[in-house]
Amino acid sequence: MLASKEIMKFKSYQNQANLFVKEYLLADPLIPYTSIIGGIFACKMVYDLTQLFSTIHFKSYSSLTRIQRIEWNNRAMSTIHSIFITTMSLYLVFCSNLYSDSESAELLTERSSALSTFALGVSVGYFMADLGMIFWFFPALGGYEYVIHHLFSLVAVAYSMLSGEGQLYTYMVLISETTTPGINLRWYLDVAGMKGSKAYPINGVVIFIAWLVARILLFVYMFYHAYLHFDQVQQMHPFGQILVVVVPVVLSVMNLIWFSKIIKGLMKTLAKRQ
Numbered sequence: 001m002l003a004s005k006e007i008m009k010f011k012s013y014q015n016q017a018n019l020f021v022k023e024y025l026l027a028d029p030l031i032p033y034t035s036i037i038g039g040i041f042a043c044k045m046v047y048d049l050t051q052l053f054s055t056i057h058f059k060s061y062s063s064l065t066r067i068q069r070i071e072w073n074n075r076a077m078s079t080i081h082s083i084f085i086t087t088m089s090l091y092l093v094f095c096s097n098l099y100s101d102s103e104s105a106e107l108l109t110e111r112s113s114a115l116s117t118f119a120l121g122v123s124v125g126y127f128m129a130d131l132g133m134i135f136w137f138f139p140a141l142g143g144y145e146y147v148i149h150h151l152f153s154l155v156a157v158a159y160s161m162l163s164g165e166g167q168l169y170t171y172m173v174l175i176s177e178t179t180t181p182g183i184n185l186r187w188y189l190d191v192a193g194m195k196g197s198k199a200y201p202i203n204g205v206v207i208f209i210a211w212l213v214a215r216i217l218l219f220v221y222m223f224y225h226a227y228l229h230f231d232q233v234q235q236m237h238p239f240g241q242i243l244v245v246v247v248p249v250v251l252s253v254m255n256l257i258w259f260s261k262i263i264k265g266l267m268k269t270l271a272k273r274q
Helices: 002-025 031-057 059-063 066-095 114-136 144-163 167-191 199-228 238-273
Strands: none
Touching: 031 059, 031 066, 031 114, 031 144, 066 114, 066 167, 114 144, 114 167, 144 167, 144 238, 167 199, 167 238, 199 238
16 A cells, blocks of 8 residues: 555656646747756766766876866767767758658748757757857867857857757758767877877778768758758848858858868878878
8 A cells, every 4th residue: 555655656746747847848938948058957967977987987087187187078078969969960850750841831941849949959058068168268178260160050059949940951060060979089099198099090080981971061962952942041031041051151161171181180190000
């Protein structure tokens, strides 16, 4: 009898918690704000857990300088965000029916859902947290190119989240975050003194392929898709139209510059191996 009462009480609390989440935290008007707060909180949690885990399990972590330990934790934060937003982007763009041409008569540029808005909110929270750290420790965690990248990304993602416009193209651009884990792993191998390991050149090749696909070819596909649906892009708010065109162009230029550096670095590493 006591066990049965405890189970019923637990289910009652569970139902109340589910109701609270659905009716309040994930209610459509509140999703942008709860997701941003959740994104910032998740960044803080990952940062602290990385610091704790690394102190216990990585001997080299304690020998790093203070700013290197901060960057170590920061890169773990960006890696987790990239995995999350890449997974959500690939699902929403290529697997779900949300942006399918034949699924709805609604304009592609105006389609959104609670899930798509929530994921963008989490990403906004990350960009806010990361940009705050870049400013606080400037230029240790990144120079002006990182500031420009994050500001453009933050404005575009926040606008898409709040207005519901252009979410398809926002997610296409966010797929480029798939390159982040490889870039971060390269940094980890470097500071850990493992540049001579087999993992280092393999990581370089993976970065090259991922960058080519996600930040070069995918951007070409996005521009082509926007060109085919430009009549729908023109029906967006003027500010949204500017973001759909200008932000990807600016990011494309930066991607090409970084890609040239990646090619030079890869060729240099492979030449040393030979």
